[in-house]
Amino acid sequence: MSFSMTHSVVLPYPIGRVFNVLSDAEQMERLQKLTPEAQVFSLLQPDSVSLPNDALSSLNHGYNMPEGCPRPCESTGTSPQDTANSDMRIFPRTRFEFSGTVPILFGLINRPLSVSGAQIVDEEAKVVLFESGVAAQGIQEVKLRTFHEVLLPDNPNGGSGEPRKLGTEVKETVWGSCPFALSFLLRFLAPRVHRNHMELYDRLFDSA
Secondary structure, eight states: OEEEEEEEEEESSOHHHHHHHTTOGGGHHHHHTTSTTOOEEEEOOOEEEEEETTTTTTOOOOSSOOTTOOOTTTSOBOOGGGGGOTTEEEEEEEEEEEEEEEEETTTTEEEEEEEEEEEEEETTTTEEEEEEEEGGGTEEEEEEEEEEEEEOOOOTTSOTTSOOOEEEEEEEEEEEEOOHHHHHHHHHHHHHHHHHHHTTGGGGGSOO
16 A cells, blocks of 8 residues: 655744755764654765666656656666666765654553665755655555755844845655555554654754
């Protein structure tokens, strides 16, 4: 069974800073550990993939995953001839895994969780494509993250002549699949977990 969800947050920081924090491999552990399930996190050997120039920039936040959407975990690595094709680009890929426990039965039981995944980044278009999976439960998800400059609301304590500041809207859409037995639970819980995770993104800028 499939499921999808979309959520966005506005962060009061310049788009360059926000993109760096939410796309850089060195920041990924902090990002994933905003959720209690990511108790042990490891970055694996990075590599790169060859994709069409607009493979990421052409993606949109629809209910269904766009046709031809790359799969970061499955895309093959680059080869020497890839750099000679003007229609293709080399995108950096970060692989990772994390593990922890998930409470079930209202916290009476903690069940082990192991997640592996990868992300590819288009720095020019400021797009992140993220894929992860829980192999033991047959759960897979692909996440599209985009960034756009927005005008922040007027500061009620500021002077009337002060220019409005720019912030960044971060929008994410998740497309997932799971066994039928888990579909009802995930359709109910996953949007809430996704929303709560994104609402914590501002914590990443306390020391970024």
